[in-house]
Every structure is written in structure tokens, then in C-alpha cells.
Amino acid sequence: MKGGRHSTRDARPDSDAGEVPQARRGTTPQMKGRYPDFDVFDTEDTWDEATTKVVRARINVSHALSFFDEREALAARVLCDLVTDQDAEPRIPVLELIDEKFHKGKLDGFHFEDLPEDRETWRRVLRGLDETAEQRHAMSFSALSREEAQRIVEDFAEGSLSGGAWSSLNVARAWSVCTRAILAAFYSHPWAWNEIGFGGPAYPRGYMRMGGLSTRDPFETTEDSSPDPVREVGS
Amino acid sequence: MTRITLKGQGPRDNDSRFLLDVHRRDLPGEATMRRYEDNDEVDLVVVGAGAGGSVLAQRLARQGWRVVILEAGPFWHPDEDWVSDEAGAHELYWTENRIIAGDDPIELGKNNSGRGVGGSMVHYAGYTPRFHPSDFRTQSEDGVGADWPLSYFDLKSHYEQVERELPVAGQNWPWGDPHTYPYSPHPITESASLLWRGAMARGITMKVGPVGIVNGVFGNRPHCIYRGWCLQGCKVNAKASPYVTHLPDALAHNVEVRARSMAAEIVIDQDSGRATGVRYFDQDKREHLQRAAVVAIAGYSIETPRLLLNSVSARFPHGVGNNDDQVGRYVMVQGASQSAGRFPHEVRMYKGPPPEVSSEQFYETDESRGFARGFSIQTISPQPIGWAEHVAAEGHWGGALRSYMRDYNHWATIGTLNELLPNAENRVTVADERDHWGLPVAKYTHSLGENDKANIEFSKKVLCDILEAAGAEEVLTIARYAHLIGGARMGISPGNSVVDLHQRVWAVENLYVADGSVAPTQGSANPALTIMALSSRLAEHLAKKAA
Numbered sequence: 001m002k003g004g005r006h007s008t009r010d011a012r013p014d015s016d017a018g019e020v021p022q023a024r025r026g027t028t029p030q031m032k033g034r035y036p037d038f039d040v041f042d043t044e045d046t047w048d049e050a051t052t053k054v055v056r057a058r059i060n061v062s063h064a065l066s067f068f069d070e071r072e073a074l075a076a077r078v079l080c081d082l083v084t085d086q087d088a089e090p091r092i093p094v095l096e097l098i099d100e101k102f103h104k105g106k107l108d109g110f111h112f113e114d115l116p117e118d119r120e121t122w123r124r125v126l127r128g129l130d131e132t133a134e135q136r137h138a139m140s141f142s143a144l145s146r147e148e149a150q151r152i153v154e155d156f157a158e159g160s161l162s163g164g165a166w167s168s169l170n171v172a173r174a175w176s177v178c179t180r181a182i183l184a185a186f187y188s189h190p191w192a193w194n195e196i197g198f199g200g201p202a203y204p205r206g207y208m209r210m211g212g213l214s215t216r217d218p219f220e221t222t223e224d225s226s227p228d229p230v231r232e233v234g235s
Numbered sequence: 236m237t238r239i240t241l242k243g244q245g246p247r248d249n250d251s252r253f254l255l256d257v258h259r260r261d262l263p264g265e266a267t268m269r270r271y272e273d274n275d276e277v278d279l280v281v282v283g284a285g286a287g288g289s290v291l292a293q294r295l296a297r298q299g300w301r302v303v304i305l306e307a308g309p310f311w312h313p314d315e316d317w318v319s320d321e322a323g324a325h326e327l328y329w330t331e332n333r334i335i336a337g338d339d340p341i342e343l344g345k346n347n348s349g350r351g352v353g354g355s356m357v358h359y360a361g362y363t364p365r366f367h368p369s370d371f372r373t374q375s376e377d378g379v380g381a382d383w384p385l386s387y388f389d390l391k392s393h394y395e396q397v398e399r400e401l402p403v404a405g406q407n408w409p410w411g412d413p414h415t416y417p418y419s420p421h422p423i424t425e426s427a428s429l430l431w432r433g434a435m436a437r438g439i440t441m442k443v444g445p446v447g448i449v450n451g452v453f454g455n456r457p458h459c460i461y462r463g464w465c466l467q468g469c470k471v472n473a474k475a476s477p478y479v480t481h482l483p484d485a486l487a488h489n490v491e492v493r494a495r496s497m498a499a500e501i502v503i504d505q506d507s508g509r510a511t512g513v514r515y516f517d518q519d520k521r522e523h524l525q526r527a528a529v530v531a532i533a534g535y536s537i538e539t540p541r542l543l544l545n546s547v548s549a550r551f552p553h554g555v556g557n558n559d560d561q562v563g564r565y566v567m568v569q570g571a572s573q574s575a576g577r578f579p580h581e582v583r584m585y586k587g588p589p590p591e592v593s594s595e596q597f598y599e600t601d602e603s604r605g606f607a608r609g610f611s612i613q614t615i616s617p618q619p620i621g622w623a624e625h626v627a628a629e630g631h632w633g634g635a636l637r638s639y640m641r642d643y644n645h646w647a648t649i650g651t652l653n654e655l656l657p658n659a660e661n662r663v664t665v666a667d668e669r670d671h672w673g674l675p676v677a678k679y680t681h682s683l684g685e686n687d688k689a690n691i692e693f694s695k696k697v698l699c700d701i702l703e704a705a706g707a708e709e710v711l712t713i714a715r716y717a718h719l720i721g722g723a724r725m726g727i728s729p730g731n732s733v734v735d736l737h738q739r740v741w742a743v744e745n746l747y748v749a750d751g752s753v754a755p756t757q758g759s760a761n762p763a764l765t766i767m768a769l770s771s772r773l774a775e776h777l778a779k780k781a782a
Contacts, residue, residue: 020641048470050315054323085634108305109329109344113336113678150633156633181630183623188322188641196643198619199585203317203470206460207586223634 020044026194029186030088035197040190042157046205054202058189061096066103067119068126074142082153083182087146092192097185098122110178121169121177128165129156135163147201245454246399248297252454254483257297260472260766262312263351264486265487271491273523277301279777280513280527282498282542286766287750288533289477289485290397290656294489294774298781302526303491303753305515307538308351310494311478321620327358328353331676333537334666338682341568347701348537352494353478355535356763361465361474362590362613363403363447363764365394366638367411369599370758377600379607379686380656381565382511384727384736387412393768393775398445401475403764405444418450421459426584427591429576433705434594434612435778439697441530441592441612447475447763448588461587463616474588477767496523497672501530501546501555508550510746516672528776533750533770533775534588536719537564538767540663540752541677543719543733543740556723556740561733563663565724566679570653570691573615576700576707577623583646597697598654598759601639606689610653611759616774617648628713650703651694652717654688654759663722720762722752738769739775749773 021031026039044052062216065073073095081087094160102119111117116124129141132152138144141152155161159172186192194201245252252264272276279295281288284306292302309326311317317413318324329348335341349355368387373380391412404418420443423431434441448465449456449472459473472479482492495518502524512526532539540563544554554562584754591615600607617625619640625648626639661682665675695712702710726732729741738753740746751766 032637032641034644042779047319048314051318051320051323054318054320068324083632083636085637089689106325107330107332108346109331110333110335110342112333112340117332153633157630176627177628180624182622183627183636184322187619187623188320188707192640195637196619196641197585198643202460202462203319204460206462206471210422210461210586211428 002017014111021074023194027090027191029084029086029090029092030197031090033195033197035194038194038197040200041196043205044199047201048203055190059126061093061100063093064219065099067099068198071140071150072126076164078127078142078149079129079153079178080159080182082150083179085160085222087229090191092186093188094182097188098181101181106137110123112170112173115173115177118181121174122167123167125174125178128161128169131164132161132166165219201207203209236493238737243715246396246402249400249481249484250292250487251400251480251483252456255455255472255479257455257457260470262311262478262486263483264323265310266657268486269489271301271303275292276526276527276528277303278527279303279531280305280525281531281533281748281749282356282513282533283535283538284352284479284482284492284762285349285533285535285750286356286477286479288308288531289354289481289532289768290533290767290770291658291749291774292490293481293488295483295777296770298778301489302485303493305496305513305525306352306492306494307497308494308720310352310492311357313470317465317469317470319462320467321521321618324358324438327468327590331670332668333574333676334668334678335681336678337661337680340736341679341716343537343679347568347717349536352492353476353480357468357478358466358474359476359761359763360590360615361448361588362593362761363398363445363475363511363593364593364611364760365411365414365590366758366760366765367595367598370756375395375609375758377607381724381726383648383755384725387753388764390768390772391741393771394764397764397767397771398570400480401447402449404446405446406442408442408445409597410441416445421446421448421450421588421737422592423591424584424587426582426616428702429540429578429705430614430649431592431646433703436704437700439594439612439701440597441594443592446588446590449473454556459588463585463587463589463618465588465590478550488627498534498542499545499672499674501542503546503550503555503631503743505546505548505550508743510743518674525689529747531747531749533748535677535721535750536752537677539748539750540566540722541665542664542667545674551742556733556742559729559741561724561729561731563580563655563722564659564734564753566661566663566681566722567655567720568716569718569757570655570687570694571650572653572691572695572698572712573625573648573650573715573716574695574702574710574712575646575648576702576705577642577645577709578647578707579645582647584647585618587616589616590614595759604693606686606693608656608686608690609759610651610690610694612701613650613652615648615650618645625711625713628715629711629716629732634667647705649698651691651698652688652759652761654685654757656691657686657721657724658682659768666728718757718762720751720754722756723748725753726757738773739761747777
């Protein structure tokens with residue numbers, strides 16, 4: 001991709017997932033990560049209390065669902081796993097985090113005119129995934145093989161699903177509503193920070209090493225020559 | 236030009252920086268705050284405790300006015316309420332229901348809408364550029380947009396005063412009306428350095444700042460610690476927002492900030508046509524009326540028009556001040572395309588404040604580009620959730636997305652602010668849906684014009700050029716939008732505006748709009764400083780008028 005202006009969908013900085021190192025120190029989703037000896041919790045003692053509380057709450061999120069019903073949860077779990085490529089433990093509990101957010105009525109402050117509010121959009125999407133799976137001769141979306149479910153999600157991402165619940169939605173926009181919630185949940189979780197090497201919360205401690213232009217301020221000028229005094233003075 | 240040095244004077248007539256506690260972040264004075272009785276008529280009631288409302292209240296309280304601010308959101312206690320965490324900042328945004336529509340709908344919430352004492356400056360990045368003189372005359376100079384009924388020079392002294400109050404740090408500014416800043420530029424990060432070098436290689440000048448972030452000694456406000464969490468609320472008190480710059484002084488001068496108070500209606504006396512006060516709901520949904528001699532709305536470009544439109548009476552059957560169908564029109568955003576470049580070494584863009592270096596070299600019209608007006612260029616540094624949104628906007632998900640995300644530390648990001656032209660059809664209306672107080676919610680319809688599209692396309696190429704010159708191996712560019720403005724614009728006649736040059740609603744002699752919704756154009760500058768400067772000017776006018 002050198003010199004490329006735009007990536008294609010297949011272009012991936014580390015395209016062979018098999019080459020991703022195994023985490024050694026911190027927990028990461030599926031124990032994959034570029035920073036095997038990093039654990040964001042190593043600096044937890046430098047975080048303020050309020051931040052520690054919200055970050056820790058994600059590790060300890062309740063596994064009992066309140067917003068999604070049983071059937072919805074089965075479909076939603078497959079969708080969350082595929083969008084975040086989670087195929088093994090340890091998993092970031094994406095569905096549980098979204099369920100908690102919706103149960104508490106925490107919405108994002110807008111909905112598109114051609115979609116209902118986000119919670120209802122989710123319910124219709126999950127119904128739509130089951131209906132599409134039935135059209136493809138399965139009992140439900142969650143009963144499909146991973147490959148078959150992946151194909152439906154590809155169609156969802158392309159906005160090309162139709163009929164049934166999908167006919168009441170702008171499907172391409174519904175995809176953005178779902179991925180917005182899924183990605184916000186996944187990358188709010190400290191295990192994801194371990195995977196990508198994100199330094200994490202920083203207060204009261206800030207950062208010390210930020211890099212920077214050079215040693216010269218704009219009003220200082222370059223030197224004319226730079227003879228080594230050891231040589232110049234001689235011995 | 237008055238030169239203000241580090242050793243020079245702090246702001247006049249504002250003690251906020253001394254009233255703050257060095258070790259605790261609570262707004263000082265909350266416990267002892269003046270509280271007016273329900274049936275008191277005050278001199279001024281302000282709707283909204285953000286950039287516009289807070290400055291207006293602080294200024295007039297200094298003149299002895301008795302002021303109440305009604306704020307829909309909470310009274311923050313930052314030590315407990317604010318966190319170094321992206322998802323945890325959710326409470327800072329206006330997350331009540333709103334509808335977005337049009338060919339190019341604008342996402343609201345965390346993107347541009349604040350809630351709570353201090354308003355959206357609590358979570359703005361911190362850029363505080365001035366508008367250019369040309370922004371006030373785009374119709375005369377470029378044949379597009381609208382002329383303001385006032386000029387840059389009417390605002391200049393207020394820009395200078397607000398810059399001292401924030402205080403703004405940055406290099407000597409060569410663009411627009413060239414000026415200096417009261418505080419020196421901040422050091423910059425690896426990410427900004429790369430982008431700076433790339434720009435320089437393409438003949439583009441970038442300057443450090445301007446940001447409302449303390450760099451040095453400023454009363455009890457600590458120096459920035461470069462932790463990078465400006466968008467989640469500054470837990471350090473280094474970044475400026477009304478919460479630290481104007482409300483401490485306002486409370487010390489007997490302003491009452493009544494939080495969790497949702498304005499429902501501007502009440503109009505049907506005989507005299509004057510505003511008598513604001514009807515609002517408290518957090519238990521009990522209804523109250525705050526009476527006042529003067530009413531000012533500072534709810535910003537969505538809530539200000541919504542409140543006017545929802546205030547229906549026999550005199551104003553289509554909403555207060557809307558007999559000419561102008562309320563809610565000409566709401567603008569800025570194009571905010573964002574381009575990320577991949578570098579072979581680790582960049583770790585999350586360190587330091589996201590606003591670092593910027594350029595206004597492309598701000599003015601250049602006919603050779605084929606469109607009117609222009610754009611500015613600014614560094615931005617998304618954190619993981621923001622970066623995931625960037626990658627997802629390119630169409631990635633699943634394994635590809637995880638893979639891009641693992642590469643996070645190798646990317647640096649730069650963005651534009653494109654001036655998008657005012658359009659009467661880009662507007663806020665009220666919908667049939669209602670919020671939990673039973674009030675009709677706002678619907679914001681937005682579509683790009685041809686000039687807007689040409690501007691955005693041109694600017695994306697400039698971003699790519701900068702990244703490639705900086706040595707980026709790969710570039711990912713996405714389209715997005717930032718910053719609301721307009722919706723109750725000022726003008727010279729009621730037929731094409733909502734307020735006059737003193738921000739008074741044409742049809743009501745004691746009703747003012749004190750926020751960004753009065754701006755007829757927006758330039759390519761972040762609006763916070765201009766909103767504060769406008770309120771500072773409005774306060775001066777009201778004080779003179781009362782004297």
C-alpha cells in the first residue's frame with residue numbers, strides 16, 4: 001500500500017491474523033495484541049477514583065440482560081462477535097455493555113428521520129437478521145454457521161437486506177447505528193486498550209514523553225557550522 | 236496593536252481564576268450561591284449556562300443586575316462526575332431525543348451538543364480562533380452567504396478581553412486581523428510535529444494554537460499536564476470553559492445557576508408584547524415561572540430555535556419572533572473531514588491536547604480553486620472509540636477493523652473546518668415527537684450545496700498532500716461535520732433575520748438571543764471565542780441601555 005491514497009477494504013496493516021502476538025501480561029480479547037507485555041492496569045494507582053470506577057465497572061458488567069429478550073440476545077451476540085471478530089474467550093462483553101446502556105436509557109442524542117430511535121432500530125435489526133436466516137432455511141440467525149452468519153452481516157453492511165423488518169428501516173443507516181454502539185462498547189473496554197497499546201486514563205498523572213519538532217524554537221536559528229571542540233582545541 | 240506579554244495584565248473585571256481552588260475542581264460558591272424565591276422578578280433570566288449565557292450573566296452581575304440562569308443539565312462536580320474515559324463522558328452531551336434529516340444529516344450528541352453547567356465548552360477541544368474580518372462581509376466581498384449588521388472591529392475589543400480571560404495560548408497570528416496572544420504557544424507532540432513538517436514541505440504555514448489552555452501561571456488554574464483528555468472535560472482546570480472562566484465570578488456576584496431546569500416557553504404578555512419570563516420544569520417535572528425584566532436565550536443553534544418555536548401564543552401563533560418564518564433557518568455546521576496517515580514509527584497521537592497546530596492559509600476566497608470562501612486545517616487526535624469510528628467510516632469491520640485498530644499508535648490525524656454557506660432550508664423545526672417533559676423535539680434538516688461540496692473535496696486533497704509529504708505510507712480520509720451555528724440570525728430587517736444588531740428579537744422589546752445562533756456566517760473558525768465575544772458585546776450594550 002506504500003504511497004496509496006486510500007485503502008481498500010482488504011488492506012490491513014497486519015493482514016495475517018496468525019501473526020498477531022499472544023498477550024503475556026495484560027488480558028486482551030482472544031489474547032491477541034501488538035503489545036504483549038503491556039497492561040493498562042499497571043498504572044491504575046495513578047488514576048483518579050471516578051475514572052477507576054467507570055473502567056472497573058466494565059470488567060464487572062452484569063451478565064444478566066435487562067433490555068434484550070432471550071431471542072434478541074442470541075442474534076445480537078452473534079452480530080457483536082462478527083463485527084468485532086471475537087471468536088474465542090476471553091471476550092469483551094460487548095452485548096452486556098450495550099444492554100446496560102439501553103436499559104439505563106442512555107441514547108446518543110439523535111436519530112435519523114428514516115429510522116426509529118436506536119433501541120427500536122436494534123430490535124428491528126435483530127428481528128430482520130432472524131427473518132433473513134429463516135429465508136436461508138435456518139431456524140434463526142444464531143443457528144447459522146459462522147460463515148453463513150458472516151454472509152448475512154456482509155449483506156447488512158452493504159445495506160442490501162430487504163423485506164420483513166428490513167422494509168421499515170434504512171438498512172445502511174441501521175448498520176451505522178449498530179456498529180456505532182458495538183464499537184463504542186468494545187473500545188471502551190480496557191482489554192481492547194491492552195490489545196492496541198493505548199496508554200489509557202491519565203489523571204492526575206499526565207504524559208511526559210510527547211516527542212516534538214526539534215530542540216529549536218521558531219525564533220532560534222540554525223548554527224553556521226559545528227566543529228567538534230575536542231578536535232579543534234586539540235590536546 | 237496592544238502587546239500583552241506573559242508578565243502583563245490578566246483580564247479586567249473577572250476574578251474567576253483567583254476564586255477557583257487549586258486542589259478541588261468544584262465551582263466555588265455553589266453552597267453559598269444566592270437563591271431567588273419562586274415569585275421574585277429578577278433583572279435578567281438566561282436560558283443556558285454555556286459560552287454565551289455565562290459570559291452575559293457574569294458581565295451584567297458585575298453591573299449589579301440580579302440574574303438567574305436556567306440550565307437544563309446538571310451542576311457538575313468534576314472530581315466525581317468527569318472521567319479520563321471516552322464512553323464515560325456520555326453525560327456531558329445533550330442526549331435528549333432529536334431528529335436529523337436532509338440529504339446530509341448531521342449527527343448531534345457528542346459531536347457538537349453540550350448539556351450541563353459550562354455548556355459544550357466543557358467538552359470542546361479547546362481551539363479558540365477569532366473570525367476573520369471578511370466573515371462579517373461575505374455577501375459584499377464574495378457574493379455568497381450574508382453580511383452581518385456589525386463588523387469585526389465591533390467585536391475586536393471583546394475578542395481581546397475574552398482571550399485574556401480564557402487565557403488563549405498561541406503563536407503570533409498572521410491570518411485575518413493579525414494579532415498576538417496573551418500566553419505563549421504550548422509545546423507540541425510527535426503527531427503534530429509530523430503534520431507540521433508535512434505542511435511545511437507543501438508550502439503551508441502552520442502555527443501553534445490558538446487554544447484556551449493555560450500555559451504558565453494564571454491565578455489558581457493549573458498548567459496543562461498534556462494528558463490529552465480535553466474532549467471529556469478537563470479534570471485539571473487548565474482548559475477554558477465558562478465553568479472556570481466566568482461562572483466563578485458570576486456566582487461571586489450573586490448569579491444563581493439553577494441546574495436541571497428545562498425551559499419550556501418564553502412567556503409573552505399578550506397586551507404589551509413584552510416577555511415576562513420563562514416557564515420551565517425542574518428535575519421533578521414541576522412547572523415554574525421565572526419572571527424577569529429582560530430575557531436572554533442561550534441554548535445554542537438547536538435548542539434556542541426550538542424554545543422560540545415551542546413558545547406559541549395568540550401574538551405569536553408560529554412561535555415567538557417567528558411571524559416572518561425566520562426562526563430556525565440558516566443553521567450551519569462546518570465540514571470537518573478527517574484524514575489519518577500511517578507512519579512507520581509509533582506516533583501515539585493520544586498524548587497532549589488534540590488541538591495543537593492549525594493553519595488559516597486557505598481561509599479566504601481564492602477564485603482559482605473554483606469555489607467561494609475556504610477552510611482551515613487543524614490537528615485532531617481521536618482516542619480509541621473515535622479512531623474506531625474513523626476506521627468503520629471507511630467500511631471496515633470484523634477482522635479488518637481489529638487489525639487497523641491494533642495499528643492505532645502508528646497514525647496521525649489532521650482535519651479541516653470548511654466554511655459551509657448558509658441556506659434557508661437548512662433549518663430547525665419542531666417535530667410531532669415529544670420529549671419526556673411533553674415538549675415537541677427539534678428536527679434538524681441539512682443538505683450540502685454545490686459550493687460546500689467543492690470546498691470539501693478540495694480541502695481533502697490538501698490534507699492528503701500534507702500527510703504524504705509528512706511521509707505517511709497510507710492515508711484514510713473520512714467525511715464528517717462539526718460545530719453548530721446560526722438558527723436565529725442577526726440582520727438589518729425582520730424579513731430576513733430573527734434578531735437585530737444588538738441580538739434583540741425583532742418583535743419583542745426585552746427578549747435577546749445570546750449564543751452562536753445569532754451568527755449569519757461562521758467562517759472556518761471554531762465558534763467558542765466568537766460566541767463569548769458576542770455575549771460580552773451584548774452585555775456592554777445592555778448595561779449602557781440600562782444606565
